[in-house]
Amino acid sequence: MTERLKKAIWISSNNELSVRTITDTYKPNSSQVLVKVAYSGINPADIKHGLHLGLNNYPSGYEYSGEVIESGPGNRFSVGDQVLGHNLVSKNKPIYHGSHQDYLIGEHFVSKVPPHMPMQDAACISIMVQTAADALFNQLELPGGMVLDESPATEPLLIWGGSSGVGVAAIQLAKAAGVSHIFTTASKRNHEELLLLGAAACFDYRDSDVIQQIKASAKERDTGPLNKIFDTICSSGQESSISFCEEFSGSENTKFAGTLPQPENPKWKMVLATRNVDFPSPKPGGRMQLSKASPAWQDKIDRTLGWCLSHYGKGNGFVIPRVRVVSGADEGMKAMKLVAEGKSSLEKVAIKHPL
Structure with missing residues (x-):
């Protein structure tokens, strides 16, 4: 990965949010893709999993949408593909999995964005x-x-x-x-x-x-x-x-x-x-x-997401009523706290990147 300014919203071991510059170089292997994040979706779990389950001390966030800029050899995705996905819920996960950062490694749950789906919606649907x-x-x-x-x-x-x-x-x-x-x-x-x-x-x-x-x-x-x-x-x-x-x-x-x-x-x-x-x-x-x-x-979960992606849009079977977009890390952290406090209703919130 070429040298770029790579920012992330970090959740500390004390569950405090801050902005960090990521100095690590992310290189995808054969089962991974390097994604330039367009939007990252906010969920209550971004903060609550730290508070209740001790899942913290890495870049926060689970969901994202973006463009594949590098693909491991033999991977089913190609450079230029628009993808959506999310990373695993686990302790001690690698820092390249957190979604609230400008570049990440997509690995476990990656799908192509359907042509009829806005990228901000794609960043919010999986979880x-x-x-x-x-x-x-x-x-x-x-x-x-x-x-x-x-x-x-x-x-x-x-x-x-x-x-x-x-x-x-x-x-x-x-x-x-x-x-x-x-x-x-x-x-x-x-x-x-x-x-x-x-x-x-x-x-x-x-x-x-x-x-x-x-x-x-x-x-x-x-x-x-x-x-x-x-x-x-x-x-x-x-x-x-x-x-x-x-x-x-x-x-x-x-x-x-x-x-x-x-x-x-x-x-x-x-x-x-x-x-x-x-x-x-x-x-x-x-x-x-x-x-x-x-x-x-897991098979039921995967099939359900596949159904929602293929039936996305008003009148088709599944829709996100509203997606509110905030820009930058500061506004992103404010929105994360509001969502975790239950102060966002009938909408999803996505952070526009770069941070």
């Missing part, structure tokens, strides 16, 4: 889709319908936090899978758009009787018990999203999936964007236990 796929089709065990060429899903579903990126993806995937009764929570200003995306009913999580409202709606629609619960927020405390969701624990058949670990609450299953590698999961008492890789689960 939201793959996390939602793991929740719906792996942890909650819903059939995939047309998404996975399976029988349609018929059970009702509650998605707490429908206007989050993962929530937006889960609503659309559940609809495509055949779920007709999708209940979700969000701020009232977002209800109309979530209904258009596929939700059957929306509720304001701020309402003191929101649980009663959801139960009454399910009873009125004669859906049967709400046994599939997905919490995209996983807030804690006395009136947390976790405690609200557990109000629907009607039977031993109720399944709970969430975006953050609940080590003291084993009924909850943490969802991940990838299932191809062992993952360290927190357990009671501060212990860590490896969640084993599952090729079968």
Whole structure:
């Protein structure tokens, strides 16, 4: 790689963000590509994985889109290809994997950007889709319908936090899978758009009787018990999203999936964007236990992303309602903090490069 000024948004071992110049030279091997990043997508996990799982001390970020400027010999990608991708969730990963940097090595999950997809959208689609796929089709065990060429899903579903990126993806995937009764929570200003995306009913999580409202709606629609619960927020405390969701624990058949670990609450299953590698999961008492890789689960995740890429666009089956673009490292770090704090709804945020 020729000498270029290469900047990165670094997350330290104390989970603090800063801008660093990368002096390492990145050289792709036969299974890798060197990518000049056009946009990097922001996810809550960019910061939260450092806070909750100790995944830090390298360039932050998971998702990206950009141009291949060097390809390893025999690689399926060529110089000039427009690609999207994301890197692994793991400890001690190489610095060339972080997405919030101007150049990176694409290795594990790289796809060509469909010709009809804007590059800023391409930088934001992987994690939201793959996390939602793991929740719906792996942890909650819903059939995939047309998404996975399976029988349609018929059970009702509650998605707490429908206007989050993962929530937006889960609503659309559940609809495509055949779920007709999708209940979700969000701020009232977002209800109309979530209904258009596929939700059957929306509720304001701020309402003191929101649980009663959801139960009454399910009873009125004669859906049967709400046994599939997905919490995209996983807030804690006395009136947390976790405690609200557990109000629907009607039977031993109720399944709970969430975006953050609940080590003291084993009924909850943490969802991940990838299932191809062992993952360290927190357990009671501060212990860590490896969640084993599952090729079968990863296959469902991969097929789901492929379906979304081929069906991307308004009216085609999957869309990101809004992508907000910020420019430069300073604005990027501000946006990362807002997203991690849950202050960005019904939109994805992408950082334009160079930083």
